[in-house]
Amino acid sequence: MTGVDASAAEPQLEWDTPLFRMARAQFQQALPHAEVSELVAERLSFPERAVIVSVPLRRDDGSVGIFPGYRVQHSTVLGPTKGGIRYDPEVSLGECAALATWMTWKCALLRLPYGGAKGGIRCDARALSPRELEKLTRRFTSELIREIGPQTDIPAPDMATNEQTMAWMMDTYSMQMGHAVPEIVTGKPISIGGSVFRREATGAGVVMVADQACRRLERELAGQRCVVQGFGNVGGVAASELHERGAVVVGVSDISGGVHDERGLDVPALHAYVAEHGSLEGYDRCERVSNEQLLELPCDVLVLAAREDQVTGENAARVQATLVVEGANGPTTLEADAILAERHVPVVPDILTNAGGVTVSYFEWVQDLGRLFWDRDEIRRKLSDKMSDAFDRVYAVADEKGITLRQAAMVAAIREVAGALEARGIYP
Numbered sequence: 001m002t003g004v005d006a007s008a009a010e011p012q013l014e015w016d017t018p019l020f021r022m023a024r025a026q027f028q029q030a031l032p033h034a035e036v037s038e039l040v041a042e043r044l045s046f047p048e049r050a051v052i053v054s055v056p057l058r059r060d061d062g063s064v065g066i067f068p069g070y071r072v073q074h075s076t077v078l079g080p081t082k083g084g085i086r087y088d089p090e091v092s093l094g095e096c097a098a099l100a101t102w103m104t105w106k107c108a109l110l111r112l113p114y115g116g117a118k119g120g121i122r123c124d125a126r127a128l129s130p131r132e133l134e135k136l137t138r139r140f141t142s143e144l145i146r147e148i149g150p151q152t153d154i155p156a157p158d159m160a161t162n163e164q165t166m167a168w169m170m171d172t173y174s175m176q177m178g179h180a181v182p183e184i185v186t187g188k189p190i191s192i193g194g195s196v197f198r199r200e201a202t203g204a205g206v207v208m209v210a211d212q213a214c215r216r217l218e219r220e221l222a223g224q225r226c227v228v229q230g231f232g233n234v235g236g237v238a239a240s241e242l243h244e245r246g247a248v249v250v251g252v253s254d255i256s257g258g259v260h261d262e263r264g265l266d267v268p269a270l271h272a273y274v275a276e277h278g279s280l281e282g283y284d285r286c287e288r289v290s291n292e293q294l295l296e297l298p299c300d301v302l303v304l305a306a307r308e309d310q311v312t313g314e315n316a317a318r319v320q321a322t323l324v325v326e327g328a329n330g331p332t333t334l335e336a337d338a339i340l341a342e343r344h345v346p347v348v349p350d351i352l353t354n355a356g357g358v359t360v361s362y363f364e365w366v367q368d369l370g371r372l373f374w375d376r377d378e379i380r381r382k383l384s385d386k387m388s389d390a391f392d393r394v395y396a397v398a399d400e401k402g403i404t405l406r407q408a409a410m411v412a413a414i415r416e417v418a419g420a421l422e423a424r425g426i427y428p
C-alpha cells in the first residue's frame with residue numbers, strides 16, 4: 001500500500017483547484033440559510049461552460065510563444081454572462097471558475113440581468129510590448145469568437161487589462177461581424193461607446209460601501225485611518241476617493257511593495273509618481289514597508305484591492321484594522337474569515353463591495369444597446385442607489401439571521417438566482 005487509494009478519491013473536475021474550492025465552500029456555508037432546493041444547490045455548484053484555448057503570439061524578436069487562455073461561464077439563468085479578462089501568470093481554469101462563480105453572486109446581489117463569467121491569458125503582461133499585447137488580445141478574441149457575444153457573454157477589464165484591451169477586443173469582434181458592435185465589451189474608451197464613470201466605478205463603489213459600513217459602526221468615514229493594498233484601477237481610485245472625502249490614507253501598496261506615513265500620504269503625489277515611473281518602486285518620500293507589513297499596520301479601515309488570497313489563516317490574527325473592505329475578489333481566505341469573525345472585525349465582502357464595476361458595466365451595455373448616453377451625475381446617482389439598496393439588503397439578512405456579512409450577501413444572491421432557476425427548471 002502506498003497510502004493513496006485512487007479508486008476512493010472523488011472524481012476531480014478540471015477546475016477543482018484551491019480557489020474554486022474556496023468559492024464553493026463559501027456557497028456551501030451560505031446554503032443552509034438560503035432555503036433553496038437541492039436541485040438549485042447542485043446546479044449552481046458547477047460552472048455551465050469552460051473553454052481552454054492556446055494563443056500563439058509572434059514576439060517582436062520574431063520568435064513564437066504559445067499562451068494558455070481561458071473563459072469560464074458559470075450561470076446563464078438570469079441572462080448573458082459577464083466578467084473580466086485578466087492577464088496574469090497565475091491565470092488557470094480553477095481561478096477563472098472561482099471568479100466566474102463570484103461574478104454570478106455579485107450580479108444577482110445587485111439585481112443585474114447577468115450571470116457570471118471570467119477569463120484571461122496566463123502571461124506576464126509587464127514582459128510584453130504594447131504591440132505584442134495587441135496581437136495577443138486580438139488572437140484571443142478570435143479564438144473566443146463563438147463563445148462571446150452581446151447576448152451571450154460580455155467581457156470587461158480585470159487585472160492588467162484596461163480600456164485599450166477592451167478597444168482591441170471590440171474592434172476584433174466588430175471586424176468579424178462586419179459592423180461596429182460596441183455592446184460586446186464594457187470598460188472600453190468613451191470614444192467607441194464606453195460609459196463615463198466606468199473607469200472610476202469600482203473604486204468609487206468600494207468607498208460608497210466603506211462609508212455606509214462606517215456609519216453602521218457609528219463612525220464617520222472622514223478621519224478614518226485607511227490602508228489600501230493594490231494601487232491599480234480599484235485601489236488607486238479608492239485611495240483617491242478616500243483622500244477626497246477626508247479619510248487619512250496612511251498606507252498603500254502595489255506589487256513592488258508599500259509606503260506608509262502615519263500622518264497621511266499625499267495620494268495625488270503617489271499617482272503622479274506611478275504615472276511617471278509605472279509603479280511605487282523607488283518612492284522614497286515616506287517609510288517603505290513590505291506587502292506583508294502593510295496588511296498589519298495600525299489603522300481603522302483596511303481596503304484589500306490587489307488580488308485573492310491576501311489575508312489568510314497565517315496573518316489574520318495580526319490584522320489591526322477594525323473594518324475590512326474587500327475591493328479585490330477573494331482576498332480573504334475561509335480561515336481568515338473565521339479568525340476575523342471571532343475577533344468581531346466585520347469583513348464587507350467582495351461581491352457587494354466591488355460590484356460598482358459590473359454595475360456601471362451594465363449601464364454601459366444598456367447605453368450601447370439603446371445608442372443613448374447618460375451623463376456622469378446620472379450614472380453616479382444610479383450607482384449609488386444600486387449599491388445602497390444591495391448594502392441594506394445584505395445587512396438586513398445578516399441582522400435577521402445572525403450570520404456574517406459574507407454569508408448574508410451570498411444568501412441574498414443565491415435566492416435571486418434560485419428564484420429564476422426554479423421558475424425556468426432544468427432543460428429538457
Ligand code: NAD
Nearest residue numbers: 159160202230231232233234254255306307328329354357
Ligand atoms: P490592476 O491590475 O489595475 O491593479 C492591481 C494592483 O494590485 C496593482 O497596483 C498591482 O501592482 C497590485 N498587486 C498585484 N499583486 C499584488 C500583491 N501581491 N501585493 C500587493 N499589490 C499587488 O487590477 P484591478 O482592476 O485594480 O483589480 C484588482 C482586484 O479587483 C482584482 O481582484 C480584480 O478581480 C478586482 N476587481 C476589479 C474590477 C475592475 O473594475 N477593475 C471590478 C471588480 C473587481
